[in-house]
Amino acid sequence: MRIPTEPIGSIPRPTELITAITSQFDGTTLQHLYADAVKDTLKEFEKTGSPVVSDGEQTKSSFVTYPLEGLQHLTSAGMTINFEDGHSRQLPLLTKGPFRYSNYADKYLTFARQSTTTPVKQAIISASALSLIYPPDGIEGYSQSEFIADLLNECEKDIRRCLNHHAYKVQMDFTEGRLSLKIDPSGGVLKQFIDLNNQVFDRFTAEEQQKLGVHVCPGGDHDSTHSADVDYADFLPQLFNLNVGNFYLQLASEPDRIKVLKIIQQYLKPNQKAFIGVIDVLNPNIESAVEVRDRILEAAQYIPLNQLGTTDDCGFSPFCDDISTTRETAFAKIKARIDGTKLAEAVLFA
């Protein structure tokens, strides 16, 4: 396709899998359900005509916790992320070093690639999100700077292993970027986050950076957000300082898309692509292909065609137990994105 289109990552898990996870079924049963869920997800993805697919994150506990699954030196007393509807998610805290990931994302990628010939992209978690697991009052015998050095190495390794295993793109999830401005409106924390993630990205060549991307959004869990009230205008100019080639930007659910598009137009660098969100993942109504086409034609007035792509506003189910959206709705919305992108191509490349 001449306008590239990619998913973000997560797809709602099948009901029987969610039941098995939440009722802590035995390992063998879970492994079978996981394998079936990944295969079914890839099959459904292919039916939408999507030129790039993901494993739907069927086997991740969440987009942020997969490298921590099963680690011993963690407590549950970490940072709490509050959502608009009143629910919250809490990060764990590390109690002992050295910090090493329990899982690297190429595990998901290689498993998915066994069941499809369509290019597979892989989402990974940012160094900045995992930096929040270091306790504010420190760890005896393991300083914060030692932790950060380990974290940067682990995050680099997570990305490099995915590139080595033929990821079509490696997308760093950076949902805490916009959230950081709620916690620190001065932008100091945001700058720290961006510097930290750039310390990872700068370990890759310019050519490799073109296969790397960053996804940002105001959060999406149980159909609710954590930072939609933070002005995108305060966030986006900093975002494009990240040294990657691709940005996957929530946009469909923004109240004033033109304002956001003008900021993207101003700050997007020549070697960067903006994949704009044309599907509102928190809205149960399924967009029509024509609606998607019109969102792309709108964006094309501000973003050069060779730098424009489309995506969904967010993953459909970043946490494994989220049942707010059905698989049927998610795939119908993805199909609308693909069909709408083709309609826009027919207009823009006529």
Ligand SMILES: [Zn+2]
């Ligand atoms: Zn997101």
